[in-house]
Amino acid sequence: MKRWGLICLLLLALQGNALAANAVALEEMAISEQALETQTGQRFELPLSQLLGDSRPRHLSGVNASLDLSLPLPALKQTSEVTLVLNGTASEVLNEHSQLLISLNDRVIEQYPLNVAGETFSHQVKLPVRLLKPGYNSIKLRAIQHYSEQCEYPLAPQLWSQINVADSGFIIDASQKPVPVLLSELNHLFDRASWRQQESVTVFSAERTSAPLLASLGLVAQGVAHRYDFVPVTLLHQTLPADVATLQREMGSSQVAVIIGQKKELSGLVDFSEYPGNGGPGILVQQLPGDENQYLLALFAEDDKALKDVAYAFAIPSVPWPERHWASIGKLTLPDRAQLEQRFSIPTQTSGAFPLRALGYQSRTLTGVDADSIKLNIWNNTWQGRMQVRVHMAYASGMARQSSLNILTNGVLNGSIPMSDPRGGAYENYAVTIPAGVMRPGWNQLEFQPVMVPQSNGGECQPFFTGNLATTIYADTTVQKFGGDELHKKDLSMLTGQGYLFTHLPLGKDVAFYLGQSDSATLSAAMTLTAKLSQIYKRPLLNAYFGLAREKLNPEVVQHYWIGALNELPEDVKAAVNRDLPDSVELKVPLIQSASIRVHEGAEWLNTLMEKTGLRKTPPTNLTEATIEFENGLNDTVYAISTQLDDSPDHIVFTATDADHLQAGMNTLVDYSHWGQLQGLVAFWQPDDDKLTSIGLADAPFSAFGLRGGLGLWVSQYPWRALVLLLIFLGGVIWLTRRLLLQYRRRHNQY
């Protein structure tokens, strides 16, 4: 027995050493996004943090826990080898029955023991390439964890393991793979299953600045953006070259180029030989001569007006293009405006209510004991106003009576919805009121926190089942804001899609992108911004204006985006931004927001009624700002500024000293990390710099002065004085009434 024990110890020690050696080797291998040339093609390194959105370690708790990953595989890539590098740590009490299963598209491909005696573990898992498919592949890391062979508590805190997301990722060897040159495969050219942090597309057009052509460029940007879905994309505008070689050179590393123009302008670049002779406007895709991995998408027509129709068709991502490399577009009819407005109405203007769907939220089912909370950021343009959430939800049967869905605002619990019926249930309009005072001006976090408790905790060998711990929160759950005072400047964070974007008219009719000038750099910046916003809006903005700022402003437009070098912007916009750029910049730094709160002495329904009918208005918020002026050295900086023009608060200006800086800055801004940092009233950054600086209301502390229920507090504090006062009032009312009654009697001869 002793000898067997020694052998076991020796084996364990050797295994431990081997694991440790692996870990060291992998730590040395930096996971990066950079693509490296290999013998067979390119090597791509895809860190888990890119797939999961952040680099927080992921905790796998309990007897059965899992982490789902989704590995993209672009259609234009042929993978030869995919390795999953996993680094992590496991609880030292896990026994030999504990294991980590790795499955790819529901097939278990590897399993590892988790009883690593508290050491870190490191695995390199070769994914079978034959199981991979283009698009998204599901990879599940499932931890089965035990600390005892006897009865164990399935939710015991010692049952855990951790995946170190920052040190883990995929290493992919892949080569280019040509795809059939068919319009039906168009989405493969703008593939959202991308390994890059940012995609790039070059758009070529003539140097003309006709309004339809500019509008077409805006639509092309949207078409590209919608196909890439959420993947950031920069659009680079170039003037149509004379020949293909120049075009190829100007495309740079872009795999796809879009060229748009009149048919005659494109004749030297596009092979129209198979396009029908009488074909009018159309769209055509082809490989670039000499490089089967680069593609050219051409949008063409006889004139610019017809060209815009083609651009419309391209901007609609769900058009079923034929299995040909060309398509001639006979007619495109967009719904007329009256019909659209009938079908597209958001009641926010009148009721202040909107569904969570308007925040981009989609119905979700939360499962398991440790189900994540749903956290939504809601922009509160008011202070003191209260909010009501009317929850539409369903919960599964088989949960313990203690289960509930808590509603929190900014971390403060405001209501708890019982999920106490063991048979399960649903609520259509469970109202939870967020009282005035909990909401703060600016961003507020609304949290739906599920607390789902299994009917037994599994201890002492009780049956334990967590499979049916589930709650669905539907996207038509409604948020309604009541009363309060509107803050008159919109925050840049609205652009990040965290809040409701408040577009009311159909298909972006109330949105406009104004360009300072029509040079390629400004066009590139504007198209890149348009692409980003159409991804954020998650709906087409076909009716949005995209053109030069010199055009007459449409009174229906409520969201104005100005893109241009400072000197090219209209004077009033420039004045609203900062007249002295770039020699100096004057920044207003909010110090404090304050408001004197009107005291509501109970009778909330009465006060609410008065506020709703406009009989009572809340006083405005006072913003105290310091002003600082920086001089010199600001030439490289790009600005995004939320400002007010002609009493309209929704003007956002993107500007820099020149168009090239603006273009470079916009390319930087639209990536994941920069765009998410947008907030406040002013943001500025330098191209290729990681940091973005914002100044806004959210940074200024908010102080509201006033004592809610002040008189009530006084009465409560001095009940006897209040009583005397009350009796005096009562006596006065009685005296007065008696006099009036006596007068009445005299007048009516009632003696």
Next chain:
Amino acid sequence: MLTLISFSFISISYQSQMLQSAVLLGLLVLCYMLSKRIKSSRQQQWLRLGIIFIVTFLTFRYLNWRANDSLPMQFGLVSMVCGLLLLMAEAYGLINMLFGFFINAQPFHRRPEPLPADQSLWPDVDVYIPTYNEDPVIIRPTVIAATQLDYPSDKLHVYILDDGGTSQKCQDPDPVKAAAAKSRAQELKALAEQFGATYLTREKNLHAKSGNINSALSHTSGDLLLILDCDHIPTEDFLLNTVGLFLADSKLFVVQTPHNFVSPDPLERNLDTFSTSPAENELFYDVMQPGLDAWGCSFFCGSAAILRRSVIDELGGLSGRTITEDAETTIDAMSLGYSTAYLNRPMVSGLQPETYSGFVVQRVRWGQGMLQIFLLKNPWLQPKLKFTQRLLYTNFAFYWGFASSRLVLLLAPPAFLLAYINLCDATALELISYAGPVFIASMIATQYFYGRVRWPFMSQLYEVIQSVYVSKGLYEVFRNPHAPTFKVTPKGERLGSDFISALAKPFYLLLLMNAAAVVWGIHRYIEEPFGQGAVAFVLFWAVLDLALLLGALGVMLERRQLRQEPRVPHHETVSVSGPQFENVAGSSIDVSAHGTAILIKQSQLAATQINSGDTVRIRFHEAAREFDAIIENSHSRSDGQWQLGLSYQFHDTADERAAVHLAFHSSDALIALNRTRHQGRSIIAGIAIIFSFAWNRGLMHIRQWLKMLNPEKQS
């Protein structure tokens, strides 16, 4: 006032709320106690307003708390809807109470205006006695009394308006009905002829009572019209007390007097409270009408009222769009700028409906009619009305909402205790702080204003028995305001034996639900220590509802009744001579138009001397009247006296007139009679009475019902 309302809206701590409530309740009790001692009307006015504003303040505080702090808005749709319904029911009751305060802020006790000495200046008066299908025996004393009114005979014209003897009725396709109508018409014609009245009828029965009166207008020409229901026997001083008011005020349209009843309503009869409790209608005629009169809003109630003929002509007759032609005609007259007056002096002796179903027919008609007026002749849209008149006519319709409100209050405890529907999001401390004071205050205020004419909790009992059917009736009006038709209140019904009213069924369900709620409530009180306060509160409420429902069932157990004529108490020394005795002294107990009840000491008369059917001669000493009479019945009383029931034997018209005169000539006698019944009860006694009704008559009803379910056992 606004300051007071604002003060009541302030949210304060429970301790402060309890302190305020305790002090205000203390003041309220003080005002109430002082009101019993103080006679000065000036000082009474201070106390009255003190009570009104203290209770109003507490009510506002309660409603504010209910609306803002205790609505169950977060317990699902059912709870929210039920909670709002309960709040509406509670708010209804409290607002109704505030209307009562407004009406009673300064009641006007009007006095008669003397008539000029020169009788030639007195106006001609037509007395209308409309009848439809009532027994001529009921009509007879009314006609006789009307012809005996103290008024110059050349200026007094009495008419029987017979809608039962119209050509339409006499030519009914059913020969039996036609014969009965003809026979009844002949009888009434003979009655009219015998006592100097005029018999009028018409071709068709159009527009019910108002049509009958309007038809008669073309045959008469008096300056004033006295309208008397056929069972309303007037006292002889009726016209002397009322006509002077018309001479004093040329814009006066109507003088209404109390409907004074000398028979019990079903509640009084079946619960045996007639001799001790004030009559149900006294709350309206003795308290509310003087209050309405002060605001210029007393109104014609269909009988015992005198109206100016010229105004009726100006209106084109009595109004008939609704089934309460009386109140409708009043609002029309007010719209022409005429005024109304109320003289609080009982001057008629009438009959109440005998049965619960008759009572329901009457109340549903009133409720439907008032709602019809509100919907069809909205007081806010009528010209020339004063604000108070518009407001109070609104209240007349609003008042009938008590039925639905009461139903909600009866259903609330079962909803909470049985169905677990949270109706009020409150703790026991909150209930004690807010609900407790307002409950006590409203009881004290009710006692102050109405205690003399209504025992505690009797209003609730009346509301319960009307709740189901009045709600249904009002719903019909809401659906179609023109739908209701005039239904005559049945009077003078004879009830041969005890029986359960057919209308009792919905109350069994309510009783069952409340009984189950009490049982389950006790279980919940024991099993749910976390919610004991709220459960105990609702349990108390459920027990009270249970007692009220049992009391209501007691009302619906109809008792046997044979006598049907109005009979008034009459205490006078009499002497009786019979075949076997001479001039035996005794005393009368009551008299009617056809007989009397007397007491004779057993020491003066042996049992063998009293034989039913014997004819005796009775002499009323003070009235100096003698009648031949037949002994109808006799029985020995525990106080050693014989009680004899005598039926007069009239030899001529003069005898019959004398009997009516003896019984009904004096309004002073009616006032004295009512005073004997104005004995209030304390709140505790009121609760005890309700529980005693529940225990005795309610359980008796259930036993009777169980017997009906099991006829074998009954046999």
